[in-house]
Amino acid sequence: MLRVGLTGGLATGKSFVGQALVAQGCHLLQADAVGHAVLAPDGEAYGPVIAEFGPGIVDPDGSIARKRLGEIVFRDPAQLAKLNALVHPAVFARQEAWFAAVAEKDPHAIAVVEAAIMIESGSYRRYEQLILTVCREDLQIARAMARDGLSEAQVRDRLARQMPESEKRKYAHYVIDTSGTPEETLEQTARVCAQLKRSAL
Numbered sequence: 001m002l003r004v005g006l007t008g009g010l011a012t013g014k015s016f017v018g019q020a021l022v023a024q025g026c027h028l029l030q031a032d033a034v035g036h037a038v039l040a041p042d043g044e045a046y047g048p049v050i051a052e053f054g055p056g057i058v059d060p061d062g063s064i065a066r067k068r069l070g071e072i073v074f075r076d077p078a079q080l081a082k083l084n085a086l087v088h089p090a091v092f093a094r095q096e097a098w099f100a101a102v103a104e105k106d107p108h109a110i111a112v113v114e115a116a117i118m119i120e121s122g123s124y125r126r127y128e129q130l131i132l133t134v135c136r137e138d139l140q141i142a143r144a145m146a147r148d149g150l151s152e153a154q155v156r157d158r159l160a161r162q163m164p165e166s167e168k169r170k171y172a173h174y175v176i177d178t179s180g181t182p183e184e185t186l187e188q189t190a191r192v193c194a195q196l197k198r199s200a201l
Contacts, residue, residue: 008133013178
């Protein structure tokens with residue numbers, strides 16, 4: 001089984017590329033979905049995160065208000081580090097269980113994990129190959145504003161906090177530029193997948 005990381009900056013098309021890889025026969029796990037699960041009321045990180053950040057992050061229904069939590073941690077690197085220290089071990093444990101399940105079903109599988117801050121957190125080292133999605137900054141801003149309901153200033157603030165694309169490229173085995181048409185992105189993804197399949201044999 002080949003372990004592949006899929007990462008990229010805000011609104012660069014990670015999920016689109018991830019679904020395209022699934023269509024090519026790859027297995028996909030979205031780290032964000034796993035992060036949601038470990039922060040759910042029955043999740044491993046639920047209690048520790050509330051203990052660290054206080055009851056103010058809890059909605060009336062008992063769930064953690066991710067947007068409120070995000071407002072706390074995204075403007076303070078020390079707080080973000082605390083959150084990651086509580087959440088990442090639980091996420092990684094679930095990822096390892098998923099890898100084991102995929103390998104048992106298909107020893108020659110391509111198992112892809114999609115995650116936003118894979119390089120920044122150092123978790124890219126857990127993968128044998130790394131795919132980076134990139135696109136023009138004006139597209140990133142427009143996509144993030146449309147998808148997340150953010151202002152241009154909010155998007156620019158988030159982009160300023162991310163590792164520059166030029167730095168991320170140094171870690172990537174493959175770069176997929178999603179600035180063009182969906183068809184062009186799918187063609188790039190198919191070429192990358194063909195190379196991954198050769199590596200997985």
